[in-house]
Structures are given as structure tokens and as C-alpha cells.
Amino acid sequence: MTAADAQERQEFTFQAEIKQLLHLLSHSLYQSRDIALRELISNASDALDKMRFVSLTDDSQRECGTLEIAIVPDEAERRLTIRDTGVGMTRDELVANLGTIAHSGSGEFLKSLSAEDRAKADVSLIGQFGVGFYSAFMVADQVRVRTRSYRDEHGWEWASDGTGRFTVEPVEGPLPRGTEIILHLKEDAKDFASPYHIKDVVRRYSSFVPHPIKLGADGEVINDQKPIWVEPKRQVTEEQYDRFYQHLSHHPDEKPLWHLHASVDSPIQFHAVLYCPPSNLERYGFPRLEHGVSLCAKRVLVQNDCRELLPDYLRFLFGLVDSEDLPLNVSRETLQDNTVIRRIRGSLLKSVFDRIDQLAKDQPEAFQTFTEQFGTLLKEGAIVDAPQRDRLAKLIRFASSQKADGRLDVSLDDYVARMPEGQKRIYFLGGPDLAAIEKNPNLEVFRKRKIEVLYLTEPIDEFVTNALGSYDGKLLTSIDSDDLDLPEAADEESKVETPEEKAEPGFARVLELFREAVGTRVREVRESKRLTDSPCCLVNADGGLSTQMQRILKMANKDVPEMSRILEINPKAPLIRRLGRLAANAEHDAFIKECGLQLWSNALILEGVTPDARELVSRIQTFMDEAADKRSPLIVM
Numbered sequence: 061m062t063a064a065d066a067q068e069r070q071e072f073t074f075q076a077e078i079k080q081l082l083h084l085l086s087h088s089l090y091q092s093r094d095i096a097l098r099e100l101i102s103n104a105s106d107a108l109d110k111m112r113f114v115s116l117t118d119d120s121q122r123e124c125g126t127l128e129i130a131i132v133p134d135e136a137e138r139r140l141t142i143r144d145t146g147v148g149m150t151r152d153e154l155v156a157n158l159g160t161i162a163h164s165g166s167g168e169f170l171k172s173l174s175a176e177d178r179a180k181a182d183v184s185l186i187g188q189f190g191v192g193f194y195s196a197f198m199v200a201d202q203v204r205v206r207t208r209s210y211r212d213e214h215g216w217e218w219a220s221d222g223t224g225r226f227t228v229e230p231v232e233g234p235l236p237r238g239t240e241i242i243l244h245l246k247e248d249a250k251d252f253a254s255p256y257h258i259k260d261v262v263r264r265y266s267s268f269v270p271h272p273i274k275l276g277a278d279g280e281v282i283n284d285q286k287p288i289w290v291e292p293k294r295q296v297t298e299e300q301y302d303r304f305y306q307h308l309s310h311h312p313d314e315k316p317l318w319h320l321h322a323s324v325d326s327p328i329q330f331h332a333v334l335y336c337p338p339s340n341l342e343r344y345g346f347p348r349l350e351h352g353v354s355l356c357a358k359r360v361l362v363q364n365d366c367r368e369l370l371p372d373y374l375r376f377l378f379g380l381v382d383s384e385d386l387p388l389n390v391s392r393e394t395l396q397d398n399t400v401i402r403r404i405r406g407s408l409l410k411s412v413f414d415r416i417d418q419l420a421k422d423q424p425e426a427f428q429t430f431t432e433q434f435g436t437l438l439k440e441g442a443i444v445d446a447p448q449r450d451r452l453a454k455l456i457r458f459a460s461s462q463k464a465d466g467r468l469d470v471s472l473d474d475y476v477a478r479m480p481e482g483q484k485r486i487y488f489l490g491g492p493d494l495a496a497i498e499k500n501p502n503l504e505v506f507r508k509r510k511i512e513v514l515y516l517t518e519p520i521d522e523f524v525t526n527a528l529g530s531y532d533g534k535l536l537t538s539i540d541s542d543d544l545d546l547p548e549a550a551d552e553e554s555k556v557e558t559p560e561e562k563a564e565p566g567f568a569r570v571l572e573l574f575r576e577a578v579g580t581r582v583r584e585v586r587e588s589k590r591l592t593d594s595p596c597c598l599v600n601a602d603g604g605l606s607t608q609m610q611r612i613l614k615m616a617n618k619d620v621p622e623m624s625r626i627l628e629i630n631p632k633a634p635l636i637r638r639l640g641r642l643a644a645n646a647e648h649d650a651f652i653k654e655c656g657l658q659l660w661s662n663a664l665i666l667e668g669v670t671p672d673a674r675e676l677v678s679r680i681q682t683f684m685d686e687a688a689d690k691r692s693p694l695i696v697m
Contacts (some may be wrong), residue, residue, distance in 0.1 A: 072227070072228065073224060074226065081194050082224075093249060093252075094261045094264070096199045099193065101265075104142060104143075105266075108128070111124055113361065114147060129274065130273075130274045131275050133253040135253040139243065139244055139245060141241065158193060197222040198249075202244040203221075203242070205241050208231075208235045217231050266307065267283050289321070290331050301333070308380065319333065320332070320411060328385050332380065332381040334378070336434070340433040348375075350365070353379045355381055357384075368401050369408060370408060370409065370412070373445065413452075428469060438456050459517050460512055472531045486537065488514040488515070489514070489606075490522050491516070493517060501594035504594060505591070508592050522609040540599050542626055563637075565640065566643030567587070570643050570656075574653070577657050581625075585626075586629070587631055591633070594630060595636050601626050
């Protein structure tokens, strides 16, 4: 090496997140180590995909030579080399790509791991966060990377022992285009230099890499799996589908919940294989999923994470789309405006909805799992995707008063099919949880008349019903609205009220006193036609936002104005009947007013809202004192 070259050798410090990651990997479980080879092969395949794309779009790179991956083990030296003939890297790319985390979500993922989690973390996830290269340090105590970019004449070498620093220096002499990674294996990882072990890892994790993987000096090709997306469905086995899913998702040994294999000839020709994973990582506190579906043109990878192919609310799907009609030189910037992409998206979206429909009809238990994991994302779609809203409305599920288990398994079609004659609306009620919903007094008339009510147990449900507005021509109505338009009860006209069911003569006076006591806290105090047992409830005036929606909006913005409310009083409730009798004597007016305030407070508490605590406690204390002195007008006439 010349003196000038020596001066170009530089030492760098890893980014803080990389140091954290290297510590995680060095303490990972032994059985997770196979992913190191999987990730390095995956990176090599990406480099080859990029080189093939360059050769097809850049006339100066037409003659790019053979695109392949070579794995060369050396058991005697305890060394493993993975070499590709891809795009290679420049010096600056070496420093940037192998010293920092490129994906913004990666750092957040690492920060989210507690000390305990780091010791037992599922490191098989790291490929999803753009940090797969560093898994090399799971099996090697020194890693060297020799590379030459197709844009450069000279090569560079990167080296590190994984303790916090790395060096970059020029390579002396000629170096072929591409990248080779040399792993100096740890003593307890020497089996990674075994051809038998290498073949086993490639078979399990890298069978679908679209480039030949050659092993050893004789160049034996050890991946011979055909691209299943262009194969007839009847010729693809479930095992092949599962293996391709594991290849795409970086989830070894995990099986998808369902898959979709589509071959479309008109109006646009394309083949696609899509997968739904068995669980939604977002539900467990992981960052928002940001992957898309891989896009190929004539089997040439154009983009790894093409988010233009499916709407954002289907971001949980893994898969690949390959089209003969897509021009090879399409750029990522023009994908969004490409007519072919828009047509593929429309056809693909229909296929996904049809597949979920089929799952609901043929595999109800699998569909229930899908709803529990991903139903929220479909509801997100019903809110934001107006053109697909009607189709999505058929796929989303709710809990219902029809069932006591609270499972999200009632569709809007199910509800409509069970509606009694004369019912014109679909009724729902939202709340923080199932227990709170079932205690809501607004349900009483619906239970009495056996009218089904959808339970909105997820915060997003309120936004869904608001976005839908109606379904199958039937208005979606919250049961805490003042305008219910309930169907007439079958025996409503012929029924004769018993003395116990008739309102007390003093009921009108009770309402008057309640109005004076509650004042402007509500818009109106009136007799209730919906309550059968509870003394009172609050309803929303003018058919406005539901109570639960108002609560959600207030959590997001405390400046949301108060909605107009109505306090409804049940004249048949024992307490109200007793107050009606007391109203004959003006001496009891103050007490009845206090009762009105307390009933209003009780109604708020049932909705999860706490009124003025000092005023509430003081009023309750007064009631308790009077009861203890046996002077309460409720005890002594």
C-alpha cells in the first residue's frame, strides 16, 4: 500500500443505535443465528436486483455479466465468504450504509426494547427494520466487506470487530464489481462454514431468491425454487406458499393466516401472491407498519416496498406483483401517476376484498382471528376510502346486544337481516368498554322491545358510523340521540296502563323543579319514553354527535364545545313516583331540586364523566345526614 493510500485509511465510530443493536445481537439466542446468513443473502439479492435494473435502464451498463451469489465456506480457517456481482458500494455508501441505521423506525424499535426484552428479543424481526447486515456479528467476531461500485474503478474495504468502531480503506489492485462479505466465525459458530448447514439454511429461508446461489468451488446451485407467482395455482403446494411467505416476511417457521394467488389477463396482465400474517404487530406496541408489496416488471424487481399497489389500510399484507405490461424503465417517482399501476391497484383491491369475503363464508374461525387482528385497519379504510366504503362496510364487524360475549362478529348485513318489520334505522351505542355500554340506561327500551343494538367497543367505531351515515338505506343512529324513530310496539295501542305504570299527579311539578335546579346545564328536562327501570338518562339534542364521540374528541382537544343535552326522567321509576307525591307539599321543593341535581350527576357518572366533585360530595353528605337523622322526606311523610 502506498503512503497516499495509507493516508486514506480512516477509522469511524458506529452510530449510537448501532452499538445498541450490536449488543443485542451479541446476546441473542443461539438458535436465532441462522438469520445472519439469510439476511446477508437477502442483501446480496437486493444488490443484484438493483444491478439488473441499472442494466436495463442505463445503456452504459448493458453488459453487466452474470448476476449471481457465491457462498464460499472454509472450515479449516473458520471463515465464510458471501459474494455477489451486484451494484457494489462507493466509499461514502460504505460509511453511510454500514455505520448508521437508515430507517427511522429502526431506532424507535430498539429504544422500545427494555433491558429484559433485549436479552430475549425476537431478533428474527431485524430484517424488517433495515438492519439485517449487522446480524453478521451474531456468528462472526470480525467482519470484512470488500466492494466496488459499478460507478467506480477502485474498490474499498470496510472492517470491524463489532465493538464500536470500524475502518474504511482502499483495496490495493483490481476488484470485481459487487460486494463480498468475509466472516471470521466465532468458535461456537464454526458450523456456518459447513456446506451441509449452509444448504439447510438456504433451503429453509432463501429458496425464492431470484438469482442463483452457488456453493463452494464447484459452484453447485443450491436454490432452484421457481417463482410461484407465475405458476398455475393447482401446481403450487401449501408448503411452497408458506416458504415464500417466510422469505418475504422474514418470519421463519411462521405460517400466514391466509394467502391470495391472483392471475389477471384483462384489462392489465399481472400475477400476484399476497399474504396476511397471523398477527398485527401494531396492536402490540410496534411502530406503524411501513412495508408495501414488491413490484416486478417481467420478473425484474422494480421496487421492494411499492405502497402505490394497495391503500395504506392494507399495509399489513406481504406479497409480490409481477406485470408484463409495466415498462421496465418506470421510475419510482412516476409510479403513482402510472395508469398501469392504477389499474393493477383496482383489480388487486377487488381480489383482496373477494378473498376476505370468501374467508368469512368458508372459514369463520380464521375470519374471526383476522377481525380481531386487522379489523381496526379495515375500519380505518371505511373512514378514509370513500370509493370503497360500501365494500368495506360489508367486511367490518361489531359486538352486539344479540350476544353476551362481546365478540366482534356481527356484520351490518347480519343486523339488517334480523331487523323486525317497521324498523327503519340501525341502532348503535358506544362506550369505553362492554361493561359500561351494557349499564347504559338508554338500552332499556331496546331490551324491552327486543331491538338489536350494535356495541361500539373500539374508539374507531364511532368514526366509522359517522363516515358511513347509513347502510342499505337505513340511517345509523346512536341510541342516546333524542330522535330515535323507534318502530311501534305490537301491543302499544291496545295496552292499558296499570295504576303502577301511570305517572303521579305531581310529576309535572317534579319536572318543573328539576328544570329550575339543573338550569342551563342541559337544554331541556322532559318525560322519557325510552326508560323502563332507571330514573333518568341523558340524550343528545338535535341528533348530534353521540356521547362516546364527544368524549373521544374531548380527549384529543379539550376545547371541543359542549354539545346540547336533554335530561329525560322516567315517571314510572319508584324514586320519581315518590318525588311526585312529595311535590304536593311546597316544603319539599328544595329537597326535590337537590334530587334533580343528583340524578343529573348520576347520569354523567354513568357516561364516564365526573361532575364537580366538591358539589357532588357535599350533596351526598347532606342526603346521608338527613337519612341518619330520620328526617328525610323519603322516609317520613
